[in-house]
Amino acid sequence: MFLDYTNPSAPKLFNTDDIEDCGSAYKDLKEDDSIVFESLSVSMEDIKRSQEEDRIGNIGSPIWIQDQRIPICPKTGKKMKFLIMLDTNDKVQFKRSTVNITEESMRRYLESFNFWCDGCLFIFYEPDSKMAAYYIQNT
Numbered sequence: 001m002f003l004d005y006t007n008p009s010a011p012k013l014f015n016t017d018d019i020e021d022c023g024s025a026y027k028d029l030k031e032d033d034s035i036v037f038e039s040l041s042v043s044m045e046d047i048k049r050s051q052e053e054d055r056i057g058n059i060g061s062p063i064w065i066q067d068q069r070i071p072i073c074p075k076t077g078k079k080m081k082f083l084i085m086l087d088t089n090d091k092v093q094f095k096r097s098t099v100n101i102t103e104e105s106m107r108r109y110l111e112s113f114n115f116w117c118d119g120c121l122f123i124f125y126e127p128d129s130k131m132a133a134y135y136i137q138n139t
Contacts, residue, residue, distance in 0.1 A: 002074055005130040014074060014131065026110065028101050037113055038093040057086040057120075064137065065120055071133040073126035080124035080133050088114040 002014035071080045092113035101107050115121045119138025
């Protein structure tokens with residue numbers, strides 16, 4: 001998914017056609033729903049010290065789960081710069097949600113910080129175009 005941050009206060013989805021073709025395991029989600037987690041402060045020392053099973057995320061260089069995949073900016077054609085990788089984990093606590101969950105089995109997924117159950121969210125950015133790329137890899 002690509003978001004255009006030309007207006008940082010109102011980022012816009014750039015690749016709407018690609019997104020409309022994607023499915024979702026979360027059929028209860030509506031466009032205006034939100035899921036909010038408690039904020040969590042992490043220092044560089046925490047990141048350096050963390051073990052893989054204890055990890056919240058990674059900065060510096062990606063830890064690939066599947067193949068290396070560095071996105072190309074759809075506006076400039078440049079390779080995008082890696083910002084952060086966030087892991088599925090239980091350290092980030094659920095705060096509130098507007099989602100009306102009809103299947104109880106989905107509650108644990110929507111109320112936990114997860115990316116397709118066991119995956120990681122990769123975030124890249126291209127500063128000239130102000131475009132961000134978000135994608136998930138999982139085991």
